[in-house]
Amino acid sequence: MVKTKNKTCKASNTPVPILENEGCYDTWKGDIQRWEHVTNVIPSKRAMCIYFTLTGRARAAAYQVSIPNLMKADGVKTLLQKLDSIFLPDKDRRQYNAYHNMHKMMREPGNSVHDFICEYEFAYFRFQQEDMTWPDTVAALNLMSACRLSEDDLKIVLSAPKEMTYDNMKATLLRIFSNDKNKDSTGKKD
Known part of the structure; x- marks a missing residue:
């Protein structure tokens, strides 16, 4: 995304962020x-x-x-x-881009659930930054769906949260998959 290497302003110890893209x-x-x-x-x-x-x-x-x-x-x-x-795109374009990024976001087979949630959190933050929200249950289900879990994992995840909220779903996924950083969506080790 944004690099700060090799572009230090001489009067500062903190490098200026670089616009690469x-x-x-x-x-x-x-x-x-x-x-x-x-x-x-x-x-x-x-x-x-x-x-x-x-x-x-x-x-x-x-x-x-x-x-x-x-x-x-x-x-x-x-x-x-x-x-x-x-x-800087206009607000409508920024909102569309944030929504589109959330909608298309899916965990790739072989990527850990933990790593995917980190990426997802950033996209969700950007979505919320554009003054958009989903009902908490929809946000939770969208996160779970985007993780592309196996049927067995899906059953376990759905049985775990006390209440279907985004924060509960995230915590449940992180807890269940905390030791499975190298598992893909079918539960097989890479």
Whole structure:
């Protein structure tokens, strides 16, 4: 996703997050906002540090922001506004993308349930970040279904939770499959 290697701004020990994929712009933007809280770079030089890490279309867009505007204390805000206008999809598109990612998310045979839940949690977080929710039971059943369990495992999982909630389902799956990090959906070891 977002790398921070080899692009350290000289005035800071904390590397500037790198925008490697324009499709991950919103994640990168969040990383930049977090970076601002930990960097030693003075506010008037932060936007320039970010500018020098950009490449391609992002660099071309950032080039359109004047140096004096980049050198202001709120230069990062100005730079991000410019990049938002090009790379941040509108709210409807972001909601569709988050929903689509949740809907198509399925554990691949051979992947552990534990690892899949970590990936799923991030997608579910992004889904909720776009002001969308599912009823708790639907969220629980969607998680269970996305795990692509064998019939035997499905019976065990369905008998375990006291109440069908997302948190209970996640806890049940993690508990049942905690020792099975290398099992696939049929219960066979890789």
